[in-house]
Amino acid sequence: MQGLVLIYEGVEEIEASAVIDILRRAGLGMTVAGTNTIITGGHGMKVLPDINIADINADDYDFLVLPGGPGYGNILNSGSVHELIRHFNDKEKLIAAICAAPLVLQKSGILEAKAATAYPGMEKSLKNPKEQNVVIDQNIITSRGPGTAIEFSLKIVETLIGKAMSDKLRKDLVYE
Numbered sequence: 001m002q003g004l005v006l007i008y009e010g011v012e013e014i015e016a017s018a019v020i021d022i023l024r025r026a027g028l029g030m031t032v033a034g035t036n037t038i039i040t041g042g043h044g045m046k047v048l049p050d051i052n053i054a055d056i057n058a059d060d061y062d063f064l065v066l067p068g069g070p071g072y073g074n075i076l077n078s079g080s081v082h083e084l085i086r087h088f089n090d091k092e093k094l095i096a097a098i099c100a101a102p103l104v105l106q107k108s109g110i111l112e113a114k115a116a117t118a119y120p121g122m123e124k125s126l127k128n129p130k131e132q133n134v135v136i137d138q139n140i141i142t143s144r145g146p147g148t149a150i151e152f153s154l155k156i157v158e159t160l161i162g163k164a165m166s167d168k169l170r171k172d173l174v175y176e
Contacts, residue, residue, distance in 0.1 A: 001160060002029040004061040006081065007049060010071010013041040014146040015098050019065050022153035025172070026165050031061070035074065042070040053080060058087045063160065068099020068119060068145070075104055082108040089139065094159060096141040098152050102126060105140065116142040150175050 003023060007016050020030050033056055034049025041047060064085065066075075075081045085108040088095050097105050102118040105111050106126055114137040115128040123129035123144075133148040134141065134155045141159065143152035150173065158166035170176060 001062045002031065002060065003063045003065060004056065004058075005030060005032050005065045005067065006034075006053065006075070006084075007032060007039050007041075007047055007067065008035040008071055008074045009040055010042045010069050010074055011039060011047075011067050012069030012099055012146055013043055013045040013047075015067035015069065015149045015152075016041070016047065018149035019067060019096075019098075019153050019156070022150065022169060022173070023065075023156060025169055026157045026161055028157075028160065035078075053084075056084065058084055061088075061093075063094035063096070063156075064088045065156070066095075066097040066101035066104060068097070068101040070100075072100035072104060076107060085110060092139050094139050094141065094156070096143075096152065096156050098143040098149065099145045102142040105142070111140065114138060114140050116140065117144055118142065119145045 023030050032049045033051050033053050035053055039047045089110040099119045102116045115130050115135050116126050117123050117130045117135045133151055134143045154166045
């Protein structure tokens with residue numbers, strides 16, 4: 001199973017790295033797609049994406065993850081990002097977004113009748129907000145922020161592979 005993580009200038013580094021690391025530990029293939037050849041995160045960390053977003057063939061991937069962060073505005077109005085999100089949703093593939101990134105899902109039109117959560121205070125911009133750390137509604141998983149990144153990642157693993165793998169990683173990570 002192959003996943004796609006989208007990063008951009010100002011992405012929250014904890015959210016991006018937790019998702020990539022934990023999903024790879026679960027044995028999932030992860031491709032990091034970026035809007036530039038070098039991405040500077042919201043707190044100055046430099047990340048080298050595997051591929052540019054312009055070169056993505058969405059049909060090559062089974063699921064999509066969008067970390068949030070202070071730079072989420074850099075993709076909020078991106079037609080290519082919204083097209084990518086809608087493509088995954090139309091194929092009923094898993095889409096996961098954390099922090100401010102659920103607002104990007106909202107703008108793409110895929111959260112109209114779905115419950116979601118976002119960074120505290122930002123969830124008020126969602127149509128059906130929930131104040132939970134992780135919310136699952138059909139093929140969409142959303143979460144609140146950097147402090148929930150491990151829980152969010154484990155929920156993605158549980159959804160894609162199963163509870164046994166999620167529980168094993170929880171133990172290996174000494175999480176909870």
